[in-house]
Amino acid sequence: MITTTPDGRDWxxxxxxxxxxxxxxxxxxxxxxxxxxxxxxxxCAGCPVRTSCAVDVMAGEDPARRWGVTAGMTPQERTALYAATRTELGAVAA
Ligand code: SF4
Structure with missing residues (x-):
């Protein structure tokens, strides 16, 4: 998934x-x-497209192959965010 900026450009x-x-x-x-x-x-903290970067990496990254810092997060931090998101979605669905 590739999100776009509000003006429709590739972030x-x-x-x-x-x-x-x-x-x-x-x-x-x-x-x-x-x-x-x-x-x-x-x-990453000074990057104007950090939010789009985070949305795309969380939507498209293979959880078993996380490596490096992306969107200001380490693989461990992305794993924690992924787990938290899944927990919240589960709570909403229940
Ligand atoms: S990894 Fe993402 S947030 Fe960090 S500089 Fe690159 S585009 Fe920006």
Whole structure:
């Protein structure tokens, strides 16, 4: 799934990470407070399309293959968000 910006553009055209060394987003130490992770999170924090990025990654990422920092979240954080979303959806459906 690719969301668009309110003006209908592909959000990826405004992704700040397109201008950053991709290695920044794939640190070896993926603890949420690891220095390299904090660098990646700072990049995402200043990205104007972070919400669209998060929506797309959460909708399309294979939970068994999460890696790297995306939308300002580590794989572990995305797993937690995924689980929380599923729990809330289950509560709504019940
Ligand atoms: S939020 Fe981060 S990973 Fe997503 S597009 Fe922006 S810079 Fe890239």
């Amino acid at each position: 990826r055209l405004s992704a700040v990470c397109a201008e950053v060394d991709p290695e920044v987003f794939y640190p070896v130490d993926l603890r949420p407070d690891a220095p390299a992770v904090l660098v990646a999170k700072r990049v």
